[in-house]
Amino acid sequence: DVKVTQSSRYLVKRTGEKVFLECVQDMDHENMFWYRQDPGLGLRLIYFSYDVKMKEKGDIPEGYSVSREKKERFSLILESASTNQTSMYLCASSPGQGSQRRYEQYFGPGTRLTVT
């Protein structure tokens, strides 16, 4: 089974703090994704990465950056946290083009971030 783990389940930070959210997958997946989930808005893509050191902006990248130095690890960085970044953050991974399951994304349990 694919396992995607996230470093924290709950996090409380102050406005202006730098925040790191870490995600690790153990299935050698090429692609990794960061989403945020808000009530009534579903999951919105922040950034994704299709290879080590490669990244692309999703639909709502403003205020976020990412880092992928190793294939299994994808980090989301909030350079200066703001209250409107209070949300549930979900990490996901997916296999490469050669896989029958290339369309499926496998999610971690999420990090509930509160910025006060």
Next chain:
Amino acid sequence: DQQVKQNSPSLSVQEGRISILNCDYTNSMFDYFLWYKKYPAEGPTFLISISSIKDKNEDGRFTVFLNKSAKHLSLHIVPSQPGDSAVYFCAASARRTSGSARQLTFGSGTQLTVLP
């Protein structure tokens, strides 16, 4: 501009009856559709999918129907069980040029409650 819409935020169904969850999309470039299920405090889990070249896919109690001309898909659960109570997200995928990553666009979700 929501490209994937789930217009019913909630649905209640009696145990043993059929649950029908609906999803509409606007982007004609979507060529693969997925349904995810999410329990509280957990990440979404993949449930069932369908390619745009098909109009139906069945897996046990779950069937997904795709009507391309209407840009509409639905998830049928028969018979519904209390354990099916969860938020269901519809997602759609379009081919991208960035590596092998397949970006998913999610709907806002429908909370299904199956009453014993």
